[in-house]
Amino acid sequence: MAKQDPDDLYIAQAQGHQHRFMMLLKLTHSSTKAAGAMLLAAIVALIVANSPASEAFIGFWHDNEVLLGVGPFVGEMSFGHIINDIFMAIFFLLVGLEIKYEMTVGELTNIRQAALPVIAAFGGVLAPIVIYSIFNIGNPETAHGWGVPTATDIAFALGIMALLGNRVPNGVRVFLSTLAVADDIIAILVIAIFYGQSPSVFWLVMAAAVFVVLILMNRAHIYSLTPYMLIGVVLWFCVFMSGVHSTIAGVLLAFAIPSGSRVNLRTFMHWSKDRVSAANATYNDHEPIIAQGEYIETVSSLSRVARQVIPPATRLEHLLYPWVYFGILPLFALTNADVSFMGVDMATLFTSPVLYGVFFGLLLGKPIGIMLFSFLTVKFKIASLPEHVNWMHMLGAAILGGVGFTMAIFVANLAYSDPLLVADAKLGILSASLIAGIIGFLFLFSQAKHAKAHGAEYEQKDDPLEPFDEEDVARFAALTANDPALGKEKSVKVKVPVEERDLVDETLHNDEAEEQEDIEGLRK
Numbered sequence: 001m002a003k004q005d006p007d008d009l010y011i012a013q014a015q016g017h018q019h020r021f022m023m024l025l026k027l028t029h030s031s032t033k034a035a036g037a038m039l040l041a042a043i044v045a046l047i048v049a050n051s052p053a054s055e056a057f058i059g060f061w062h063d064n065e066v067l068l069g070v071g072p073f074v075g076e077m078s079f080g081h082i083i084n085d086i087f088m089a090i091f092f093l094l095v096g097l098e099i100k101y102e103m104t105v106g107e108l109t110n111i112r113q114a115a116l117p118v119i120a121a122f123g124g125v126l127a128p129i130v131i132y133s134i135f136n137i138g139n140p141e142t143a144h145g146w147g148v149p150t151a152t153d154i155a156f157a158l159g160i161m162a163l164l165g166n167r168v169p170n171g172v173r174v175f176l177s178t179l180a181v182a183d184d185i186i187a188i189l190v191i192a193i194f195y196g197q198s199p200s201v202f203w204l205v206m207a208a209a210v211f212v213v214l215i216l217m218n219r220a221h222i223y224s225l226t227p228y229m230l231i232g233v234v235l236w237f238c239v240f241m242s243g244v245h246s247t248i249a250g251v252l253l254a255f256a257i258p259s260g261s262r263v264n265l266r267t268f269m270h271w272s273k274d275r276v277s278a279a280n281a282t283y284n285d286h287e288p289i290i291a292q293g294e295y296i297e298t299v300s301s302l303s304r305v306a307r308q309v310i311p312p313a314t315r316l317e318h319l320l321y322p323w324v325y326f327g328i329l330p331l332f333a334l335t336n337a338d339v340s341f342m343g344v345d346m347a348t349l350f351t352s353p354v355l356y357g358v359f360f361g362l363l364l365g366k367p368i369g370i371m372l373f374s375f376l377t378v379k380f381k382i383a384s385l386p387e388h389v390n391w392m393h394m395l396g397a398a399i400l401g402g403v404g405f406t407m408a409i410f411v412a413n414l415a416y417s418d419p420l421l422v423a424d425a426k427l428g429i430l431s432a433s434l435i436a437g438i439i440g441f442l443f444l445f446s447q448a449k450h451a452k453a454h455g456a457e458y459e460q461k462d463d464p465l466e467p468f469d470e471e472d473v474a475r476f477a478a479l480t481a482n483d484p485a486l487g488k489e490k491s492v493k494v495k496v497p498v499e500e501r502d503l504v505d506e507t508l509h510n511d512e513a514e515e516q517e518d519i520e521g522l523r524k
Contacts, residue, residue, distance in 0.1 A: 034325035038159050041330035042405075049340040061335045080335045084410075087328045089236055089250040094324050095154065095181055096254025097317045102174050104259050116374060116383035117175045121182035123373025124401050125150045125190075128365030135357035142354050145415040147194060148425050149361030151187035151407035153433070154180035157400045159329075160437050167448035168393060171386025176397045179370065181251065187407055188245040195414040203242035207249075210235045214256035223262040225312050228253065259313040268309060275302040336406040354421050358412075358428030362402040363436055370398035396444035402436030404429050 048057045061080040068077050077085070103114060128149040136142040157180055161173050214231055222228075232253040240246040275298055282295045289296070374394055377383050385394065412425035 034159065034162065034329070037326055038156070038329045038333050042156075042333040045334045045336075050342055054340050054342065083328070083331050083335050085240060085246045086236070088332060089247045090320065091324050091328050091332075092181075092184075092247045092250030093232075093254050094250075094317065094320045095177065096251040097257070097313050097320075099174075099178055099181060100254055100257075100259060100313060101317075102178075112383040113386065114178070114383075116377050116385070117178035118182045119377045119382070120175075120370045120374045120398075121179045121186060123369035123371075124152065124179065124183055124366045124398075125186050125369065127369025127372070128361035131365040132357035132361040135353040135360070139353060141418070142357070142416075142421060144194075145354060145357070145412070145421070145425065147187070147190045148408050148411045148415055148429070149358045149365060149404060149432075150183075150190060151404055151411065152180045152183045152366065152401045153403050153405035153407055154184055156333075156405050156433070156437065157403045160400055160403065160441050161397075161444075163441060164444055164448065167452075168396075168444050169386065169388035171389040172393045172397050172444070175386055175389070175394070176400060179397075179401065183401070184407060185248065185251075187411070188248055191245060191411060191414065195411060199243040200241065203238050204244070207235060207238035207242055207244075210238055211252050211256065214253065218256055218258050221258075221262065223258055223260075223308070223312050225257070225316055228257050228312070254313070257313045257316060259311050261309055261311050263305060263309045265309070268305065272302060272306065275299075332406065336409060352421075352424040354416075354424040355428045358404075358408070358425050359432045362404045362408070362429065362432035364402075366402040366404075366436070367395065367398035370401050371395060374398070392447050393444065396440055396447060399436055399443060400440035402440070403433045405433045408433075 045057075048054065061083075062078050065076040065078050066082070067074055068082075103109065129146045132146045132149055133143070136145065154177070158173070158177055161168075161176055210231060214228065214235070217227060217231070232249070235253060236246055236249040239249040239252075279295055279298045279302070282292065282298060284292055284295075371394065378385060385391075408429045409426055412422050412429065416422045416425065
């Protein structure tokens with residue numbers, strides 16, 4: 001069956017605008033361009049922070065404060081805190097949605113497969129602690145900085161992975177993203193327990209209560225995104241007030257949003273075909289569209305229901321993707337890469353046990369711990385490697401786990417009271433992250449070239465902003481079958497095993513002449 005040219009759906013006068021719009025969509029859903037924007041922001045921050053404009057630059061982000069809140073809950077937050085505590089919670093919401101998809105119908109459907117990156121994350125935390133302690137044992141001023149090299153920077157690690165595109169199996173990206181999220185959650189717990197103030201039991205209980213409300217909303221088959229977003233704001237506030245890092249609220253919210261569809265997909269296939277036929281029958285080629293009430297109502301009803309076919313979790317993921325990767329992450333890099341070495345004694349710096357503990361903790365400790373715990377997990381048959389993923393891929397991902405950057409810098413600011421020790425830690429973080437990023441990328445790239453030479457090809461994960469096609473319909477049908485966080489969606493009337501998927505395909509692939517007639521009627 002020949003595919004209809006998408007441009008034919010638009011009148012000639014609008015095709016130029018539509019083409020430019022599609023080019024914009026293509027730009028804003030490019031993972032490689034998003035990574036480039038983020039890295040560019042980090043480079044700008046480093047240059048400015050080591051220039052005469054450093055003081056004004058840092059002051060702009062951290063000294064200017066704005067009032068936020070309602071009634072008695074009004075407080076002041078700097079621009080930097082807004083980015084780190086509010087915007088990054090939105091980023092973690094997107095990450096949580098992506099992982100939820102993988103746990104629903106993707107690479108992590110099997111709980112044993114999900115165990116692999118989570119267990120590996122613990123190894124990636126413990127090994128750097130050991131290496132850091134070897135360099136700083138017995139030194140009371142520096143020994144408590146063991147938490148600095150434990151965290152993987154999810155934004156930069158996944159940004160580097162995005163540069164590889166479909167050259168590596170999607171399972172590698174899923175493994176690294178899940179590992180990085182688990183790693184960050186561990187890091188947040190480390191900060192709250194060892195480097196922060198004691199968490200507020202009251203606000204933790206309040207956060208748990210709000211999360212229960214979100215779960216009950218899911219159970220009650222509420223599929224509108226608006227109530228989830230409003231209550232998600234309350235959840236963020238409770239987590240923020242508890243003393244636990246507020247970004248975890250984004251992950252909790254992601255797992256409460258339904259991944260099922262409220263529409264009976266089997267009925268929709270037949271109903272939508274009838275609506276197209278009805279629209280074609282009521283359309284009058286000699287009358288202005290605005291005067292054709294019956295035609296407009298028919299098409300409007302089709303549009304309203306078609307939008308509801310897409311699960312809320314998928315709709316939100318599509319909405320957030322360009323804003324997160326081209327807005328939030330570059331801003332995050334710009335405000336957290338402001339590392340200045342002006343006035344630092346470099347001779348003293350390169351004899352610091354903090355520098356070497358952090359540097360080798362990230363560059364060696366992270367991959368050693370991740371690989372060791374991954375090997376033991378597979379060896380004892382707790383989990384197996386993802387599909388098409390070998391141990392060389394795992395080593396490349398483990399090396400990228402050594403990209404610490406922003407979270408590590410955040411811990412360093414909490415761990416040391418001496419500014420010189422903070423500078424030592426930052427140099428170790430930046431140098432280890434740079435080397436780990438380059439080595440990890442080149443390692444995976446060389447593995448991709450070797451695999452391609454032997455005829456291996458990997459399916460690329462659908463871009464979040466790609467138009468929906470027949471495969472997506474089957475995917476949405478699969479999503480309606482169950483929700484991994486909350487159990488089966490009891491309101492779903494249709495589950496799509498293989499035999500029913502054939503029915504969907506049969507309905508979608510109408511006779512070509514009939515399809516062309518329907519499309520031509522809508523196009524006019």
